[in-house]
Amino acid sequence: MNNRILWTLFLVVLMSVTQYVYSEPKPDDAVHYRQGILMALGWNVGPMGAMVKGKVPYDAERFRFLAKRLELLAPMVREGFIESSRSAESDTRPEAWENLEDFNQRFYELEKVSSDLAAITINGDQEAVVKQFIATVNVCKDCHDNYRVKR
Ligand code: HEC
Structure with a gap:
């Protein structure tokens, strides 16, 4: 291959990579993305809620696992708006x-x-964890009451 072909190939690759990195996502993709992350929040909050309500036995290790996931997912939602x-x-x-x-x-x-919830699940007793869980779901609920279409 001569230099010119190599150079052209290099530019093609560069353009496709930068397009991937910098292009603005499509509006519908952004909606699907945020709905997906929000669904994942609900997926993880559900079993914690079941433990808090006593529908299933409280399992500190599982609670910690779910709370850690919530901590990781929470900052991802905003990107979809x-x-x-x-x-x-x-x-x-x-x-x-x-x-x-x-x-x-x-x-x-x-x-x-x-993030506070995830931290409390490391050393906190069940009462402290439950209190922080309730504070967390209240943030979900308050926002839904104001900004989510009621179904
Ligand atoms: C700052 C506002 C806000 C917060 C905080 C929030 N949500 Fe939502 N949630 C929304 C909005 C707005 C929608 C509708 C999203 C859309 O369709 O564009 C939504 C939709 C959802 C959905 C439906 C997703 C789908 O498939 O359409 C679930 C599940 C959900 N939220 C769970 C949660 C949980 C659990 C929490 C807390 C851990 C939470 N949300 C916190 C605003 C919020």
């Missing part, structure tokens, strides 16, 4: 976009309470 997905079909109410600062603040709050 890109401006171009504002009018895409979803269960986000227009109020969320109109009060973006408050909306984002609630996600930061979720990150904090989830």
Whole structure:
């Protein structure tokens, strides 16, 4: 191969990589992404809730595992609320976009309470864990009451 072909190949590869890295996701993809992460939040919160309600026996190790996952997932949600997905079909109410600062603040709050929950599950007793779990799900609920379409 001569240099020119190599150079062209290099540019093609570079362009495809940068396109992958820098291109803005499609609005519908952003909606699916955030719904997926939110679903994963619910997936992990559910079994913790069942333990807190006494529907299944409290298992500290499992609780710790689920809380750690929640801590890792929580900061990922906000990324899916890109401006171009504002009018895409979803269960986000227009109020969320109109009060973006408050909306984002609630996600930061979720990150904090989830992270505190994960920390408490390391050494905290069951009572402290339950208290922090309730504080966490209240952040979910408050945001849903304000910004999620009711079904
Ligand atoms: C800052 C606001 C906010 C917080 C905090 C929040 N949610 Fe939501 N949630 C939403 C919005 C808005 C939607 C609708 C998303 C959409 O369709 O665009 C939603 C949707 C969902 C869905 C449905 C996803 C789907 O498949 O359509 C689940 C499940 C969910 N949230 C669980 C949770 C759980 C569990 C927590 C707390 C650990 C939580 N959410 C915290 C705003 C929030």
